[in-house]
Amino acid sequence: MSDVRDEGGQDGFAAELWSAGAATYDAIVAHPFLTGLSDGTLPREAFAAFVAQDSHYLQAYARALALTAARATDPAAVRMFSAHAANAIAVEQDLHARLLAELGLSSADVAATPVGPTTLAYTSYLLAVCATGTYAEAVAAVLPCYWVYRDVGRTLLERSSPDPVYATWIATYASPEFDAVVEAVVATADALGPSTGPAERARCRTHFATTTRYEWMFWDAAWTGLTWPV
Numbered sequence: 001m002s003d004v005r006d007e008g009g010q011d012g013f014a015a016e017l018w019s020a021g022a023a024t025y026d027a028i029v030a031h032p033f034l035t036g037l038s039d040g041t042l043p044r045e046a047f048a049a050f051v052a053q054d055s056h057y058l059q060a061y062a063r064a065l066a067l068t069a070a071r072a073t074d075p076a077a078v079r080m081f082s083a084h085a086a087n088a089i090a091v092e093q094d095l096h097a098r099l100l101a102e103l104g105l106s107s108a109d110v111a112a113t114p115v116g117p118t119t120l121a122y123t124s125y126l127l128a129v130c131a132t133g134t135y136a137e138a139v140a141a142v143l144p145c146y147w148v149y150r151d152v153g154r155t156l157l158e159r160s161s162p163d164p165v166y167a168t169w170i171a172t173y174a175s176p177e178f179d180a181v182v183e184a185v186v187a188t189a190d191a192l193g194p195s196t197g198p199a200e201r202a203r204c205r206t207h208f209a210t211t212t213r214y215e216w217m218f219w220d221a222a223w224t225g226l227t228w229p230v
């Protein structure tokens with residue numbers, strides 16, 4: 001699988017953040033869940049587990065983006081993150097409704113699926129940083145959710161998938177529309193660099209590294225069928 005990741009501006013704050021998650025990104029694209037998506041060998045049960053947890057995730061992610069919007073002072077950023085919060089709910093309802101129908105699941109099945117340990121850990125971390133951190137910290141925490149999916153979408157699109165359900169999912173994140181969304185957030189992160197001091201930048205790198213790790217763990221949880229041990 002060739003490496004088509006896009007690290008944004010050369011020396012900007014976004015590129016500094018990306019460096020904190022780059023090794024984890026390499027592990028993500030090599031994960032059997034993702035190689036299985038593009039070669040079609042991923043068991044449908046693992047994908048269904050992912051989509052069910054992603055429905056729970058997107059509801060919390062929308063709230064994290066709304067918190068990020070509330071902390072922004074630049075009107076363009078308030079508008080952008082608010083729109084993305086609304087869109088996360090729309091994706092939850094539209095993309096997932098289509099995927100679930102093809103997987104033979106209903107939204108009631110998903111609602112009845114308990115929020116898994118990794119989903120709860122990831123969403124709790126996102127909501128905590130976005131509620132109690134600075135604006136730059138909130139942006140750094142949510143950035144991998146956009147960036148990793150865009151780069152994963154691009155990488156997987158090179159081979160797409162023999163499975164039409166997986167191909168639908170890949171095409172969503174590899175689309176020019178999603179790319180434009182991600183580029184706007186990367187530019188927003190870059191714009192924050194000059195006004196962010198060294199201690200805050202270090203916290204931002206930690207958040208970016210942590211949520212990138214949670215992205216790996218999210219796919220891994222669906223792959224291994226992780227549930228609560230007791």
Ligand SMILES: Cc1ncc(CO)c(N)n1
Pocket residue numbers: 054057058144145146149215218
């Ligand atoms: C877990 C996860 N991270 C990021 C995205 C992209 O919005 C998603 N749908 N799910």
